[in-house]
Amino acid sequence: MLKTRQWADKFPLELVSPATVKAVVGVGVFAAVTAVAAHIRIPLPFSPVPITLQTALVMLAGVTLGAAGGAASQAVYIVAGLAGLPVFAAGSSALLGPTAGYIIGFIPAAAAVGLATRGGFRLTTLLPALMIATIIIYAAGVAGLVILTGISLKAAVTVGVAPFLAGDALKMAAVVALSRFTIPFWRGATS
Amino acid sequence: MNSQFLFVDTDSPIHRLHPITKIIGLIVLFVPAMAFNRPEAQLVVLGLAVLLLGIAHSLVNLRRLYKFLLVLLVMSALMWALFLRDVPEDTQLLATLGPLTISDVSLRYGVAMGLRITALLIFGLVFISSTKPEDFTYGLRRMGVPVTASVALALAFRLVPTFMQTVQTVTDAQRARGLRLHGGSLLGRLRRYVHLIVPVMGYALRRADDLSRALEARGLSAPGRRTEYFRPQATWTDATVLLVVVALAATCIYLRIGGYGELLPRL
Numbered sequence: 263m264l265k266t267r268q269w270a271d272k273f274p275l276e277l278v279s280p281a282t283v284k285a286v287v288g289v290g291v292f293a294a295v296t297a298v299a300a301h302i303r304i305p306l307p308f309s310p311v312p313i314t315l316q317t318a319l320v321m322l323a324g325v326t327l328g329a330a331g332g333a334a335s336q337a338v339y340i341v342a343g344l345a346g347l348p349v350f351a352a353g354s355s356a357l358l359g360p361t362a363g364y365i366i367g368f369i370p371a372a373a374a375v376g377l378a379t380r381g382g383f384r385l386t387t388l389l390p391a392l393m394i395a396t397i398i399i400y401a402a403g404v405a406g407l408v409i410l411t412g413i414s415l416k417a418a419v420t421v422g423v424a425p426f427l428a429g430d431a432l433k434m435a436a437v438v439a440l441s442r443f444t445i446p447f448w449r450g451a452t453s
Numbered sequence: 454m455n456s457q458f459l460f461v462d463t464d465s466p467i468h469r470l471h472p473i474t475k476i477i478g479l480i481v482l483f484v485p486a487m488a489f490n491r492p493e494a495q496l497v498v499l500g501l502a503v504l505l506l507g508i509a510h511s512l513v514n515l516r517r518l519y520k521f522l523l524v525l526l527v528m529s530a531l532m533w534a535l536f537l538r539d540v541p542e543d544t545q546l547l548a549t550l551g552p553l554t555i556s557d558v559s560l561r562y563g564v565a566m567g568l569r570i571t572a573l574l575i576f577g578l579v580f581i582s583s584t585k586p587e588d589f590t591y592g593l594r595r596m597g598v599p600v601t602a603s604v605a606l607a608l609a610f611r612l613v614p615t616f617m618q619t620v621q622t623v624t625d626a627q628r629a630r631g632l633r634l635h636g637g638s639l640l641g642r643l644r645r646y647v648h649l650i651v652p653v654m655g656y657a658l659r660r661a662d663d664l665s666r667a668l669e670a671r672g673l674s675a676p677g678r679r680t681e682y683f684r685p686q687a688t689w690t691d692a693t694v695l696l697v698v699v700a701l702a703a704t705c706i707y708l709r710i711g712g713y714g715e716l717l718p719r720l
Contacts, residue, residue, distance in 0.1 A: 283665050283669050286601045286668075286673075291658075293605065294612035294616050295612075295616060295654070297613045298613060301617070304643065335605075338606050338609050342606065345589075346577015347581060347609075360533060411538055412537065413536050413537075413538050414552075416552075421553065432639075440650070444658060448658065
C-alpha cells in the first residue's frame, strides 16, 4: 500500500487506488446480482404477480456499498439493460415501458439507504432508511405511470403500489437479515 | 448458460466492426425504434433488428431467448394497453378491469410498444452477440468513459451469467437435499428461499473479494499510463456503417415529422 503511494507520488499519472478497485468491483457485482435477482421469482398464493428480489437487492447495494457505490451499481445495472443484457424482470417492461419510473427510482433509493447507513449496521437507522428507499421507488414508479400513461394518481397508486406493500415488508426483513453479514464483510474488508 | 453468455464466437461483418462503431451504432439504432408508434412500423423495425442479428450470425441467441422476448412483448403490450389514458375520446372501449380500461387505440399502441421493446432488446442482442466485454470496455475507454466506470460495466456483463449459473446450481443442490421451493404458506415459502439467497449472496461477495484482489494483482491500481494489447483499427467500413445508420435514423425522424408511423402524438 505504502509502496503504491510512493510510486503514485513519483509518477502522478493515472492511478486507481486499491480502495477504488474494491468499490468498482462492488459496483459491478451488485449490478450483476440485481440483474439476477430480477429473475428469482417467489410465487404468491394470493396473487398472479410473483415477488422478485430486485428491490431488496437495490437496498442491499446501498447498505453494503454506501451511497455512491449503491447508486453507481444501479446506474450500471440500467446501462447494462440498455446495452441489451436481459437484466430486467420480464414483467417490468424495461426502461421504455410504463414501469420505467420504478427502475429509475433504484438509483436514488440505493443512494438514500447508503447515506442513512454510513455508520454501519444499526436497526434504528436501517429500518427508516429502507422505508424511505421504498417510498422513493414507489414515488418514482407512480410518477412514471402518471406521466407515461396519463393514468390518474389514484389509479396509479391502486395498481402500482397497494398490491406490493406486503411483499415489500418481507423484503425489508430480508435486507435487514442479509445486511448483518454483508456490511461487516464488505466494509470490514474495504477499510 | 455458458460462461461467455450471449457472445457468439464467430466471424461476421458486425463482429469485425470497431467497438466504438458498434457502441455508437447501437445508440443511433434506438432512434428508428423510438420514432414510430404504429404497430406496422414497429414490425418493420423489428424485422431490421432480426436481419442485423442474422448478419451477425447470432440467430442462435434469438432461439435461446425467444420465450423471454415473447413474455416481454405480451406483458409490455398488455401493460400499455391497460394503463394508457392519453387516447382520443372517440376510441372504442374493448374491456374494463377495475380502474383500468382497454380501448382499440390503447391496444394497438400497446402492441407497438411491445414490438418496440422487443426490437430494442434485439438491437442490444446484436451488440452483445458480436462484442466481447473487453472490447466493450476498450470502446468505452476510447470514448472517454473513466476506467472505473467501464470496468464496473464490463464486470456486470461478465458476472450476470456466472451468478445465474450459481443460482441454478444452488437451487439444484438444495432441491437434491429435499428443499421444496413452491407450495405452503407465504412465510414458509420465503423462509425456504433464504436457503437459496444466502449461499448466492455469500458466493457473490466472496467472488467480489477475489476479483478485487485479482484486479489489483493485475495492476488496475498501479500508477502509470495504461497500454493495451488489443488496439483495433477503424476502417472505411466503420465510417460507411456509421453513415448508413445515421442516415437511417435521420430518415426515420423525417418520416415521423411527416406523420408516417404515428398512431398517437407521443413517443
